[in-house]
Amino acid sequence: MMSDLKTFWNYIKIELRHSYEYPLNFFVRIFWVCITLIPMYFLWNIIFSQNNATGYNIITILLYLAFSYGLGVWGSIANDIRGEIITGDIVKILVRNISLDKYFFMKIFSKLIEGIIFSLPILIILGFIFVGIQSLQGIILYFLGMILVTIIYSILITTSFWFGNNWGFFYSFGMSMSILSGAIFPLDLYPEYLRFIVDYLPFKLIIFVPAKAYIGEYNITLWLLITYAFWIALFYILLKILIKYGTERYEQLGG
Amino acid sequence: MLNTLKIIFKNELRRQWEYKSNFISAIIVQIIFVLMLLTFILVIYSQVPDIKGWNIYDLIIYVLIVDSSYMLFSALGLWFDRDITHGTLNHFLVKPITEFVFYINFSIIDILFVLMNIIVLISCYFSFDYNSTAFSIIFAIIYFILTWPLLLLPIFIIRTLAFWFGEIWEIEQMFRMTISSFERIPIIVLQRIFFIVFIIITPIGYLNWYMSAAVLLNKVTYVYALEMLAIAIISEIVLYIIFIKLYKKGLKKYEGFGG
Numbered sequence: 014m015m016s017d018l019k020t021f022w023n024y025i026k027i028e029l030r031h032s033y034e035y036p037l038n039f040f041v042r043i044f045w046v047c048i049t050l051i052p053m054y055f056l057w058n059i060i061f062s063q064n065n066a067t068g069y070n071i072i073t074i075l076l077y078l079a080f081s082y083g084l085g086v087w088g089s090i091a092n093d094i095r096g097e098i099i100t101g102d103i104v105k106i107l108v109r110n111i112s113l114d115k116y117f118f119m120k121i122f123s124k125l126i127e128g129i130i131f132s133l134p135i136l137i138i139l140g141f142i143f144v145g146i147q148s149l150q151g152i153i154l155y156f157l158g159m160i161l162v163t164i165i166y167s168i169l170i171t172t173s174f175w176f177g178n179n180w181g182f183f184y185s186f187g188m189s190m191s192i193l194s195g196a197i198f199p200l201d202l203y204p205e206y207l208r209f210i211v212d213y214l215p216f217k218l219i220i221f222v223p224a225k226a227y228i229g230e231y232n233i234t235l236w237l238l239i240t241y242a243f244w245i246a247l248f249y250i251l252l253k254i255l256i257k258y259g260t261e262r263y264e265q266l267g268g
Numbered sequence: 269m270l271n272t273l274k275i276i277f278k279n280e281l282r283r284q285w286e287y288k289s290n291f292i293s294a295i296i297v298q299i300i301f302v303l304m305l306l307t308f309i310l311v312i313y314s315q316v317p318d319i320k321g322w323n324i325y326d327l328i329i330y331v332l333i334v335d336s337s338y339m340l341f342s343a344l345g346l347w348f349d350r351d352i353t354h355g356t357l358n359h360f361l362v363k364p365i366t367e368f369v370f371y372i373n374f375s376i377i378d379i380l381f382v383l384m385n386i387i388v389l390i391s392c393y394f395s396f397d398y399n400s401t402a403f404s405i406i407f408a409i410i411y412f413i414l415t416w417p418l419l420l421l422p423i424f425i426i427r428t429l430a431f432w433f434g435e436i437w438e439i440e441q442m443f444r445m446t447i448s449s450f451e452r453i454p455i456i457v458l459q460r461i462f463f464i465v466f467i468i469i470t471p472i473g474y475l476n477w478y479m480s481a482a483v484l485l486n487k488v489t490y491v492y493a494l495e496m497l498a499i500a501i502i503s504e505i506v507l508y509i510i511f512i513k514l515y516k517k518g519l520k521k522y523e524g525f526g527g
Contacts, residue, residue: 040438040442041438041441041442041445044442044445045441045442045445048442048445048446048449049445049449051449051458051462052449052450052453052455052457052458055457055458055459055462056312056319056453056457059316059319059320059457060312060315060316060319063315063316063317064315064316067315179293180293181290181292181293181294181295181296181297182293182296184293184297184300185296185297185299185300188297188300188301188303188304189300189303189304191304192303192304192307197304197307197308197311198307198308198311202311202314202315203307203310203311203314204310204311204314207307207310
């Protein structure tokens with residue numbers, strides 16, 4: 014367990030070092046969040062001037078969107094590992110004393126941390142200013158959501174054992190997840206027929222639920238934690254099964 | 269030159285034929301992207317009937333025009349900054365014809381998507397029952413074509429900066445992010461001061477995307493459209509001169525190795 018944590022910490026350190034090598038990326042990310050929020054601010058002002066029954070105000074909607082744009086960073090996180098399966102480099106991991114699920118988890122999660130390292134402190138400060146201490150609940154739930162994202166992406170990676178270079182599937186899934194997780198807009202603003210679909214899927218736990226907690230509209234309850242635990246466990250079992258069958262049929266030369 | 273273009277096009281066709289699964293993947297990605305845009309529009313219009321005079325059908329037309337503009341850029345856009353930073357630009361400079369021919373992307377997939385987008389745009393336009401005349405449709409098409417370089421030229425100027433600064437990916441990204449913030453919402457949602465600032469930074473958002481849609485949907489007068497067209501063409505000439513001057517200066521500074 015301790016050695017796993019040490020390896021995990023090393024992965025995080027490597028990713029963070031990578032982000033320090035490209036400091037302009039920090040500005041690009043922050044710039045993107047700010048520049049996207051400007052038209053959103055004016056758009057929502059127009060909407061609120063015509064309809065004040067949305068359940069949001071200009072502050073809460075902007076905080077929600079800042080949370081979603083700043084922390085929804087799963088875009089290209091799994092591309093490296095997917096490439097390792099296609100090129101055969103994954104063989105190096107298979108012969109080492111580390112299971113594939115742990116390897117996937119460490120690599121993806123450390124990439125996610127690298128992706129949010131600059132926006133997270135800003136969002137925590139904004140949360141404190143506009144919502145108060147309870148906004149931290151959103152950050153806690155976000156990390157639970159990221160565990161879920163990591164496992165879901167690990168499952169997607171294992172599909173490369175069967176389908177090879179399935180980049181289209183990855184991109185499509187990433188975009189679909191943006192729709193289904195509430196990364197574009199809060200899910201409770203979706204029309205009724207769309208809400209019916211997203212309500213029963215686990216993706217709302219990734220952005221919508223944490224963001225609602227962040228703006229002070231949800232609280233962490235035992236039932237919510239059980240829901241997270243249920244989906245994490247379910248996807249983890251699926252991942253284990255896929256890794257077992259995937260590695261059995263995988264053929265490559267040693268590195 | 270035409271012969272070279274034909275050969276490049278044929279090679280791209282052959283390359284894409286080798287990777288057929290890429291094509292299927294690209295179609296799936298495109299469909300999901302359109303679904304994402306539709307979700308955005310549906311959510312907005314489930315809250316309000318219109319935004320500054322633009323209803324749901326108008327916005328669908330607008331989004332399709334923006335998407336076509338982007339696709340056309342992906343299909344044909346010049347890529348030379350990587351060759352500058354990798355020191356391989358001289359592979360093209362020693363050729364007997366202009367090096368710009370070799371920078372053209374010629375992505376068959378994106379060309380096909382442009383065509384698909386145009387078909388969807390036409391189908392939507394006629395099924396939404398707009399009472400436009402043939403003249404306004406033709407005028408909108410010409411308007412779109414004439415103002416489209418406003419997307420290309422600023423990006424080319426940024427890429428030329430690679431001669432001096434090496435990697436310019438971040439700068440291009442920031443520019444693209446600025447323009448993409450209006451790919452789903454017309455720039456007119458902004459208040460006056462922001463509106464002016466954004467038009468100066470990214471004229472494409474207003475002069476190409478918004479105005480092409482506005483002309484097609486009869487939301488502006490022809491006189492105003494012609495005025496804006498004149499401004500767009502003047503801007504393009506200025507941007508083109510800046511680009512050529514920078515490119516020539518950059519070439520003098522450029523150092524690379526032989527291929």
